[in-house]
Amino acid sequence: MMRFSGLNLIAQAFSGHQSWPEQWPDKAPKAAYDVIIVGAGGHGLGAAYYLAAKYGVTNVAVIEKGWLGGGNTGRNTTIIRSNYLYDESAHLYDHAVKLWDGLSQELNYNVMYSKRGVLMLAHNVHDIQSFKRHIHANRLNGVDNEWLSPEECQAYCPPLDISPNARHPVLGGALQRRGGTARHDSVAWGYARKATALGVDIIQNCAVTGIRRGADGAVLGVETERGFIGAKKIGVSAAGNTSVVMNMAGLEFPLESYPLQALVSEPVKPIFPCVVMSNTVHAYISQSDKGELVIGAGTDQYTSYSQRGALHIIEHTLAAICEIFPIFTRMRMLRTWGGIVDVTPDRSPILGKTPVPGLYVNCGWGTGGFKATPGAADLLAHTIAHDAPHAINAPFNLDRFRNGRLIDEAAAAAVAH
Amino acid sequence: MSGYRLPAGGRINRAAPLDFTFDGRAHRGFAGDSLASALVASGQMLFGRSFKYHRPRGILGMGTEEPNALVTVDRGETGPGWGRATPNLRAPSVALYQGLDAQSQNRFPSLKFDLGAVNDRLGALFPAGFYNKTFMWPRSAWEKLYEPAIRRMAGLGASPATRDPDHYDATYAHCEVLVVGGGLAGIDAALAAAQGGSRVILIDEQEELGGGALSDQALWGEVADKAMALRRLDNVTVLTRTTAFGYYHQNFVGAVEQLTDHLAPGEAKGARERLWRIRAGEVVLAQGAIERPLVFDGNDVPGVMLSSAGRTLAVRYGVAVGRAVAVMAVHDSGWRDALALKAAGVNVVALIDLRAQVAADLVSAVRAAGIAVHLGHAVTGVSGRHGVSGITFAADGTGHSQQLAVDALLMAGGWTPTVHLWSHAKGSLRWDAGWGAYLPDVPQENCRAVGAGAGAWDLGSGLALGTLPGPKPIWQTKAFVDFQNDVKARDIDLAVREGMRSIEHIKRYTTNGMATDQGKTSNLNGLQIASGSLGRAVTDIGLTTFRPPYTPQTFGALMGHHKDALFQPIRKTVIDGWADARGAVFENVAQWRRARYFPQGGEDMHAAVARECLAVRQNVGMFDASTLGKIEVVGPDAAEFLNRMYTNPWKALAPGRCRYGLLLREDGFITDDGVSARLAPDRFHLTTTTGGAARVLAMMEDYLQTEWSDLDVWLTSTTEQWAVIAVQGPLAREVIAPLVEGIDLSREAFPHMAIREGRICGVPTRLFRVSFTGELGYEVNVPAEHGRMVWEAIHAAGQAHGITPYGTETMHVLRAEKGYVIVGQDTDGTLTPDDAGMAWAVGAKKPDFVGKRSLARPDMTAPGRKQLVGLLTEDPNEVLEEGAQIVADPAQPVPMTMLGHVTSSYHSATLGRSIAMAVIADGRARDGQVIHVPMPGRTIRARVTASTVFYDAQGSRLDV
C-alpha cells in the first residue's frame, strides 16, 4: 500500500501519477476463510477491516453481488450524528462518532468527515418537549446536543426562514456540533484499501446463492455464483437484502425493505453551512463540498427491491425544503436515486448473533445506517471474533422482539397528541 | 472575435431585434435566437469557466447536452428580498427576450481574468480522487484550513438568496398515447396515433416542434406541414418548452412546462412553470440522439464544439461559428454538416477524418464545395486560450504534423441515442457496435422507441472511439471527457490503474458524467476510454444507471401549489375565528391550530394561564374541544367490537353512560384514549385524541374488515361534524341551564360520566357530562354549523357568572392538577397501561383485547419498568423543565444512570406551587423518595408521589 500524503501527491504529479498502485486488488475466492462477510458496503468492509486490524482475524473475505460501496453506502445523504434518546442508542451511535473522529488518519484515506453540525428543527410544543428530553438525556450521557432559539438557529443556518407566520414556524432547534457529514464513497474505499492491505480478500460481482449448514446446524460456508466458499463464521451485512440472505439459512427476520429516495441539486456556491433536519416537515438537507444541495426524501409506503421510488415522494420532499428554505424554489434538482432500506419493528438495528451457530447479522438500520458505519462495523467484528456481542450492541439482539424489550426511538419522539 | 451573423438564413426574425446584456455588456440579437446563438453572432466565444480548473470554455452543444455555457439569468427584483435570479442555465436553451440580463459564472473577478484559473496551472496536483489522498495532516488542519478552503471552491453559479415571487402550477393528464420528442419521428408517431382516434400528448423541450430537423432546411417544409396537421386534430395536445424528465411506474411520466421564462419579465403573466403528471396507455419515446465530442489534446478551447452545434447555429440561427472553420470527423454526419455549413455561407476550410475510407459521394461533394479533405488524419492540438487560433493535425495522429489557422473546430464523433427515459422505466438495452452505443431493447412497460433514439434514423456511419490517436501518452494530454467537471481521459485511465473496474466506481472516482448535463456527452466516451485502459469490452464494464430528471428541474415546479398556507392544509374549528378576534395565541397540534391561551392587557402566558385556571376552579371556563377525534360506532355488534379493541369492558355499559377507553397497539403499548358514550344498545359516540383520530379509525377499520368481518358494525368519522364546547367549573350548570331544553341537568338525573340528547340554543345536542379539569363540567356537542352560535350564546350567558375562555395550556395545567394523562406527552409509545398507572382501565376478566397478549411478554412484566408518578420539587417555585432527566445520584460521573424523565410540568396557580409528572423506573415504589434533576450548572431536588393526583383526590368537585 503506497502511503497517501500531500508529499506523495506532489511526487506523483511529476511522473503523471503513473505509479499509484491499485487501491484494492481484485481477488478470486479461496476455498475457505476464517470469516466471510456478506455485503461490501461500508459496514461490511469496515467489519473486515476491524477483524484484521483490531481482532487479529486476517483470513477474511468480503463477498459482494455487485460493486463495493454500491448499495446504501453510495446512496445516502451522509448525515452523521449521535444525539439519540435512549442510552442504548446513544452509546451505539456515539461509539461510531468517536470512530469517525480520526478515521481518515487511521485508514490513511481522507473520508472528509465534516463536523459542520446537525441542526434539528422544532416546530411545535411537542417537538420542544421531545428535543429537550433528548438534550437532557444526551448531556447526562456525555453526548453533545444543545438547544438554540429560533434566532440562534437562523444565525447558524442563514437560509432558514424563521418567520412566525410560516405554516410550521421554527420554535427552536437542537444542535449537535459534532454532527455533520462524510464523503460516502471514500468510506467504503478507505476501508477496502486498508482491509486488503491487511490481507482481506474482496470478491465483487459474486452473489451469494446459499448458506451451507452442517448436521449440527452450524454454518459451513456460502454457495456463490463462483462456487462454494467455506467459513465457520459468516457475518451478514446486506442491508435491504438481509431477509433474502437470512432465508438461505432458514431464518425469517423481523424486517421489511422499503424504497428510500434522495436527490441533489445543481452545484451552487456555498450557501448552506450545516445539516438541517426537520422531522415534522420531513426535510433533510445539507450542501456537499461540491456545492450540491443534498436532500433526503421519505420512503415509499410499500416494500420493494426496485431501487426506484415515486415522483410524488419527491414532490413532497421539495415542497418541504421550500417551506423551510423558501429561497431555494428556483434551485434545480439534478439527480434523484433510490436505495433499499431494511426496517425493523422498532426502527433500531439488529446487531449480534443469530439462532444459527456461526451466523452473525448487522441489519435493520433503516434510513440511518451511514452514521453508524464505523461503530457498527467494529461491533460486528467484535461479535464475530468473540462469538459474543460487545456490551454496546448486546441490547440490539433478536430476542427483544420476543420479550418486548424494544428500543423504539421513533415511538418516543414521533407520537403526536 | 470569431463568430458572426450570416447575411441571410436561419429561423430568426431579423425584423425583431432584441437588446440584451452579458456580464453587463450590451449585445443585440433577434427574436428566435437563443442566448447562445445571439452571443456567438456577436463574436462572443468565451461563455464560462469549468468547475475544477476554471478553464475558459465556450459552447460545446446547442441543446440540453451543453456542459460548458452555463449562465445566471437575472429577471430582476420585485421588491426588497424578492428576486428572480436563476443560476446554471444552459445558454443554448435560454430563449432571448428584450432586456435579458445574463452573467457568466464561476469566475473572479472577471470571465477573462479569473484568479481560480491557478487551479489549472496546478492541475497536476489535482487528479481524480486527489482529496482522498491528502489534507490529513496535521489532523486539526482539516477542520480549520483544508475543508473550508475546499468548500469555498464549490459550486458553479450562486444560489438565489432572496425569496421567489413567481409561483408554480401543477396538473394531471391522461392519454392513450404520449409521445416524448417532437422531431419528425415523434411527430409521425403522434399523427399516426391521433388519426387512429387516440388522445395524444406530444411533448418537446424546444421552442418549436421539429427537433433535429430544424437544423436541416430541406426538412422545414415537412415539419411545418405536419405541425399544422397536428394542430388541426382536436385529440392532440402539443406541449412545447416542456421536458419529460422522468418515466415512472406504469407509464407515469413527469414533465415540466416552461410558461414564462422565454418572455420579458414585464410580459410574463401567470405561473412560471407547470408540472404535468401524465398517465399514458402507451409511451412513444422519440428523444433523438446526441452527438459525441472527440477526445484529444485541447478539445476544450472555446470555439471547439460539436459539429451539430455548428450546423444548428448556421442553419437554424443564421450564425457562423467562425471565419475559417475546420471539421474533425470520425462519422459521416460531420461531412453532411460541412456541406450544410458551406451552403449556409460559412467558410469551411478543411475536413479532417481519421478514417482512411469515407463514402465516395461524401468525399466528392465536400471536395466540390471547395473544402480541403484530409483522410486518415487526426487533430492533435489546438492553439489559443480564450478562443481557437489554429489547429495541429497529423496522419493517424502520430505522423508528420501540419498547422492550420482556423478560429473554430467542429467535432463529429458519432451519435448516442437518448435512452434516458427508456432506462428510467427499466427497459433493457443492447450494445450496437455500428452506433457505438446502447440502443433500446426490451421494454418493461407498454412503450416503444422510434427515430434516432431507437437507432432507427440514418445519420450515416462512423467510428466509436475512446480518444483520437495522438503523439503524446495519455497522461501528458489535456483531453477532456466531461467538460464541466474537468474529467480528462487521463483521469479515467488513473482510476482504472488504481483498481476501479466497475464503471460506477470510475464515475464516482472521477466524477465523469456527474455534472449538470449528467453525462449526455461524456458517458459513452468515458466507457470507451475505460474499456481501452482495462483491455475489456465496453459491455463488460457495465453502464451507469440513468436516473431522473433528464434535465435539471426547478424545486418550485415540483413544489407546485404546496407552499406557505397550502404546504399542508391547516385545520381550524368553527370557533377559531372567534378566538382569533379575541387575540388568542395559537399553537399547532397535529394538523390543527388551537387557541393556546387568551392574553388580556399585555399578559404573558404564565399570567394568562394562571388567571384562566383560577377562573375554572372558582367560577367557570369554556374551552373549544372540537378537535377531539370522533367516531360513530353503530351496529348490533358495536359493544362487542369495542370490547375487543379497548382494554376495558364495554358490554355492560348502559345507554346514556360514558366510559374512559384505553387503546393499545397489538404490541401492548398505549396508542390512544378518550371518553366515549353509549347512546343506544347499538350506537356509541367515540372520542379519540386530537392527533390520533385518523390513525385510530384506520386501525379499527383494519380489525373490523380483516379480522372480525363477522361483526355487524359500521364506523364513521364524525370529527368534523360536531363542534365541542367544554363548559367547566362549579358554575357550569348555571351557565348552560337556561340554554338547554329537554334534558334534566340535576345531579341525580344527569350524573358525572353520562350523556343526554336534547337541545341547546334551539339546536340538537349530545350533551356529555364529563370533565378533563376535575370540576363539574359538560362537553356540549352540537352540529358544527351551529358551533359558533352556541359558543357565543354560552359565552353571553356566562357573563353573569364570570365565564372565562381558556386554551390548551390551561387545559393541560388543569388536567395535570388532577393527574389525567395526555397520551403522547405522558406516554410515548413505550408505556403499558400499568406503566401509566392505569391498570384499573384493563378489564382483567376479558379473555382478549388488542394488545393483551403482548402485555404478558417477559419484559412487559419485569421489574424496573418506568412508571408514571408525580413529582413535587422541594422548592415550590421551581418549575421543572419538561423532558428533564431524573437520577438517583447527582454526583455520579457521566454517563449517568438515568431513572426517567419529566413528562409534564407546570406552575399551578390553584395549588400555589409547581407540580410535575414523570416516568421513573420503579416509580411507584419510590413514593416519598427524593430524586434529582441535574440541570446545566445545578441540580434540582424533588420528591416522588406515587399518585399523580395533586388536587381533590376524592373527586368531590366532580360529583356535584
Next chain:
Amino acid sequence: MLLIRCPYCEEDRPEVEFVYGGEAHIARPLDPAALSDQDWEHYLYIRRNPRGRHHERWRHTHGCGRFFNAVRDTVSDRFEQTYKAGEARR
C-alpha cells in the same frame, strides 16, 4: 406512482388513493393467550419480505375504503393481480 386495481371498485386508480397494509394472509390468532412468546413474536413481527412475488394488503382509503390483497413483484413493482379480502391466497 403505482396504478392499482381495486377489486371492489373494479378500476385502476393511482397509488395516492391507497394505503399500504403490509404482508397479507397473516391472520390474528383466535386465542392469543394460547400462543408461546415465540409464536406471538412471529405473528407480530416476522415478515417474509421476499425479493419477488409478494402477497400484500392495500386499503382503498380514498375510495371505497375496503381492504384487499395483491400479488406484486417487489423487484419490478409490477402487480400480478389483486383480489378481495377473505379470498384464498393466490
